Amino acid sequence: MSANDLPVVLELRNLRKHFGNTQIIRGADLQLKQGERLALIGPNGAGKSTLFNLVSGRTAASSGEILLRGRNINGLSPFQVNRLGLARSFQVSNIFPQLSVRENLRAAVLSSHGYRHVFWRRLSALRAVSQRTEEVLRQCGLQAECDTLGGDLSYAAQRALEIGITIAGDAGLILLDEPTAGMSRDESAAAAELIRSVSAGKTLLMIEHDMDVVFGLVDRIAVLVDGRIIACDTPAAIRGNRAVQAAYLGNAEAAP
Numbered sequence: 001m002s003a004n005d006l007p008v009v010l011e012l013r014n015l016r017k018h019f020g021n022t023q024i025i026r027g028a029d030l031q032l033k034q035g036e037r038l039a040l041i042g043p044n045g046a047g048k049s050t051l052f053n054l055v056s057g058r059t060a061a062s063s064g065e066i067l068l069r070g071r072n073i074n075g076l077s078p079f080q081v082n083r084l085g086l087a088r089s090f091q092v093s094n095i096f097p098q099l100s101v102r103e104n105l106r107a108a109v110l111s112s113h114g115y116r117h118v119f120w121r122r123l124s125a126l127r128a129v130s131q132r133t134e135e136v137l138r139q140c141g142l143q144a145e146c147d148t149l150g151g152d153l154s155y156a157a158q159r160a161l162e163i164g165i166t167i168a169g170d171a172g173l174i175l176l177d178e179p180t181a182g183m184s185r186d187e188s189a190a191a192a193e194l195i196r197s198v199s200a201g202k203t204l205l206m207i208e209h210d211m212d213v214v215f216g217l218v219d220r221i222a223v224l225v226d227g228r229i230i231a232c233d234t235p236a237a238i239r240g241n242r243a244v245q246a247a248y249l250g251n252a253e254a255a256p
């Protein structure tokens with residue numbers, strides 16, 4: 001099957017968002033195919049987090065469509081969007097500092113199973129929760145720190161836990177918001193490998209400022225400038241795109 005034949009997982013059609021009179025997202029169009037890794041880059045204030053908020057149901061779009069596997073999800077709550085197979089991490093840590101790593105992951109797995117329902121009280125379901133918890137613990141490389149309190153982890157390990165919490169529900173579409181922000185070069189490289197392995201077989205949309213991470217990890221890059229996606233292409237094509245260089249990339253690469 002060629003990339004063109006793969007099903008579209010996420011599609012944005014002429015998406016717009018304004019706050020009062022201020023237009024933040026000004027007609028964004030984007031398609032993500034099954035299994036693709038796509039980075040959303042752009043200058044500060046371009047609207048990247050706002051776009052994530054729209055896609056994940058935190059904020060409703062002013063107009064346009066957000067199609068998740070063909071279904072328009074604009075206006076659904078984050079909970080409903082999550083139930084449809086989209087999981088999102090946050091820039092600000094989402095972990096419980098007083099719970100251990102394992103307890104944090106277990107809570108995320110339970111939540112993904114729908115903790116409001118009685119189903120998980122059944123023994124078989126509890127076993128499934130434990131199995132999934134251990135699997136995610138392994139996937140995010142935190143077995144050695146399984147009993148450490150979330151609040152006592154190093155910053156990089158907290159971000160790994162955050163990724164574990166995000167993937168706990170086994171969502172097919174993962175949104176990561178600046179997963180390597182604040183990390184050293186080595187930590188970023190390790191985080192990129194972690195993201196590569198946990199997103200294998202899934203579809204990934206990530207906001208990322210670290211161009212080493214972006215160029216090494218993703219299949220395509222969408223460049224958001226002033227609320228519009230001015231280019232969406234392979235890393236090589238984006239690197240050579242003059243409009244992108246002028247608007248963003250030249251500056252970003254020149255930055256310390």
Ligand SMILES: Nc1ncnc2c1ncn2[C@@H]1O[C@H](COP(=O)(O)OP(=O)(O)OP(=O)(O)O)[C@@H](O)[C@H]1O
Pocket residue numbers: 019024042043044045046047048049050051
């Ligand atoms: N709830 C809101 N009300 C009014 N303005 C908002 C709101 N949320 C975001 N904005 C504005 O929208 C613009 C885009 O912000 P956003 O955080 O989406 O940009 P960004 O590309 O994620 O930036 P950064 O890279 O700095 O995180 C900013 O000018 C911000 O002040």
